[in-house]
Amino acid sequence: GNSVTQMEGPVTLSEEAFLTINCTYTATGYPSLFWYVQYPGEGLQLLLKATKADDKGSNKGFEATYRKETTSFHLEKGSVQVSDSAVYFCALRVNDYKLSFGAGTTVTVRA
């Protein structure tokens, strides 16, 4: 089956620190990979995506590279801000309607 494993949170950082959230996946077929972000009290928003091996998704200073050899899609940001405090979900989709989400990682950035 298809599944996503994310690093356990919560993660607490100071402003301007480097953020990495690990994500690995198992999939039958060729998945597209996504990072969604959920701010407090809101729904999910697409942060970035990659659709094939070696693609790099980027948005708002966040980056993730689709690594087929290690079945990974780690999220990174070089300098976080308080406004980046949120829950981050790694997800994949193969050839059906279903997004498979990881468990989510709560990130808190302190001023």
Add this chain to the structure above:
Amino acid sequence: DTEVTQTPKHLVMGMTNKKSLKCEQHMGHRAMYWYKQKAKKPPELMFVYSYEKLSINESVPSRFSPECPNSSLLNLHLHALQPEDSALYLCASSQGAGATNEKLFFGSGTQLSVL
């Protein structure tokens, strides 16, 4: 307009009540979804509508009844719910439903409490 609008934002209901959640989008999307999200957990897919037809029902109990009156609207009718059904209910839409790289647009959700 790139929004998915859900109403109400909060709902408290008793186990014998009947209520409905509503979702609306005007982006011309042809696929709409209901997800259930418990606190500190990822969203779980409940239903998918594609071109106003129910495509996926993820073995959801019959006390949840979806309806898609037209391509812009999606309802979730609730009846005889249990306290364990308390959760955030998220609606989402996408341009289509078949491509693996489709972006989903989510609403802010309805926080449901069943007493």
